[in-house]
Amino acid sequence: MKKTAWAPVNLALIKYWGKTDDKLRLPANSSFSINLSNLFTITTVEFSSVYKRDYVIIDGEKKEKAIERVRQHLDLIRKLSGKNFFAKVVSQNNFPQGTGIASSASGFAALTLAATKALNLNLSEKELSIIARLGSGSAGRSIPDGFVEWKKTDKSDDSFSYSFFSQDYWPQLRVATLILETKEKKVSSTEGHRLAPTSPFFSQRIGLIDEKIKQLKESIKKRNFQQFGTIIEQEALEMHAVILTSTPPIFYWSAKTVELIKEIWQWRELELVKIYFTLDAGPNLHLFYLTKDEKKVIRKLQKLIKDTDKIIISKVSRGAHLINNHLS
Numbered sequence: 001m002k003k004t005a006w007a008p009v010n011l012a013l014i015k016y017w018g019k020t021d022d023k024l025r026l027p028a029n030s031s032f033s034i035n036l037s038n039l040f041t042i043t044t045v046e047f048s049s050v051y052k053r054d055y056v057i058i059d060g061e062k063k064e065k066a067i068e069r070v071r072q073h074l075d076l077i078r079k080l081s082g083k084n085f086f087a088k089v090v091s092q093n094n095f096p097q098g099t100g101i102a103s104s105a106s107g108f109a110a111l112t113l114a115a116t117k118a119l120n121l122n123l124s125e126k127e128l129s130i131i132a133r134l135g136s137g138s139a140g141r142s143i144p145d146g147f148v149e150w151k152k153t154d155k156s157d158d159s160f161s162y163s164f165f166s167q168d169y170w171p172q173l174r175v176a177t178l179i180l181e182t183k184e185k186k187v188s189s190t191e192g193h194r195l196a197p198t199s200p201f202f203s204q205r206i207g208l209i210d211e212k213i214k215q216l217k218e219s220i221k222k223r224n225f226q227q228f229g230t231i232i233e234q235e236a237l238e239m240h241a242v243i244l245t246s247t248p249p250i251f252y253w254s255a256k257t258v259e260l261i262k263e264i265w266q267w268r269e270l271e272l273v274k275i276y277f278t279l280d281a282g283p284n285l286h287l288f289y290l291t292k293d294e295k296k297v298i299r300k301l302q303k304l305i306k307d308t309d310k311i312i313i314s315k316v317s318r319g320a321h322l323i324n325n326h327l328s
Ligand code: PMV
Pocket: 011, 012, 014, 015, 016, 017, 031, 102, 104, 136, 137, 138, 139, 189, 190, 193, 280, 281
């Protein structure tokens, strides 16, 4: 009754910001993401009658806050299977703690797949995505492969993500994730989602999302990098406009974030290199470029970020899947 799953971090191109149901984690708007090949979680789950309680080890440590959420998620899966064994969960992120990269999406996707398989539940991708979403909203998007859509709906049983294009659809696309800050952010995304409707721009943003997703899909279909980049940058800034104008306001950027954004705009203006950015609820930037520009991009970034460990390059990847190498 032991299984191990691999799941990627997913990066939203059209962001989920605001919920219609906190507990069920139903989003106020549809979103669209890609899975990142080089940022991931591996989780081993073993259920056994030998265990007298759940044991949870994340990145080699017992983390009390995270452990409670993992336990609740295991309870949900135990209830579904009708089996009542305790579990040992060992989970490892390939990115160091405190990088500001959220591990909850990849973490809950890997946990969902490993735990359901370990209990012999044979669930569809849709069902796995729904269960992962109940653990952490955007985790549902780390289950399917490649480019992924999560449509807004008011029913929990319909709120799942699915693959829109496979991971191989646009092989030239790359993402450089820049770790600009390592401090934990002051306002969690859970709190940010809750405050979103207090922004005067929130409803306007929601009204624009479906058209934006349509245009984004068209740009990917045609592999039109300029159109793709323009949409994702504008979208990230729109989400931050809502974040900045919530009551109380939230400001996730650092001075380095602003410096880099200005550089990127200048590189494009001077036609030095085509890079487009997006960023989530934090200061770190994710930069998109095409493989033909990779050398130039790395050279330019290394001038600004001396520590090369802080530049993580990914392709678009598969979603969650089982692997044979157990962590314990
Ligand atoms: O799943 P959460 O609660 O961590 O929210 C994710 C929020 C953003 O990363 C900012 C956007 C997104 O769609 O992933």
